[in-house]
Amino acid sequence: MSNLSTSSTGSTGSRGRGRVDRMPKRCWCREGIVALTSKSDTNPYRRYFRCGFAATNKLRNDEHTFKWVDEALINDLDKFNAKIGEVEQQVKELRTQSLEFEKMVCEKVQMKIENELFEKVDDALAESKESNKKMMIVVVI
Numbered sequence: 001m002s003n004l005s006t007s008s009t010g011s012t013g014s015r016g017r018g019r020v021d022r023m024p025k026r027c028w029c030r031e032g033i034v035a036l037t038s039k040s041d042t043n044p045y046r047r048y049f050r051c052g053f054a055a056t057n058k059l060r061n062d063e064h065t066f067k068w069v070d071e072a073l074i075n076d077l078d079k080f081n082a083k084i085g086e087v088e089q090q091v092k093e094l095r096t097q098s099l100e101f102e103k104m105v106c107e108k109v110q111m112k113i114e115n116e117l118f119e120k121v122d123d124a125l126a127e128s129k130e131s132n133k134k135m136m137i138v139v140v141i
């Protein structure tokens, strides 16, 4: 039973430093972060990140980095989901943009085809007029 009082130091330690959203590679004391397994009664075998310095010196109630691995993963997952939402939104915007672009290109192509057609029709008309004249000339002769 005497174990109970010391077993909760991990979580109080994390509360002391405030919420750490993303796991940094290093503690603020420049020591690397290590992944450890909790041996406490309240969180047996629960994995956590800890400042290497605090871990080797078995510090308690300190200000060094402490974070449960699962909580860190959930935070990462939340961020990841938020990012996916952003990307989805961007894809949607891109899709409408490309649709508008396609429409624009289609209109341009159509206009070009129409112009070319008009030119060809004009040419054909001019040609037929020419041949009509020739015909007329032939007829007159």
Ligand SMILES: [Zn+2]
Binding pocket: 027, 028, 029, 030, 031, 051, 052, 053, 054, 064, 065
């Ligand atoms: Zn540290």
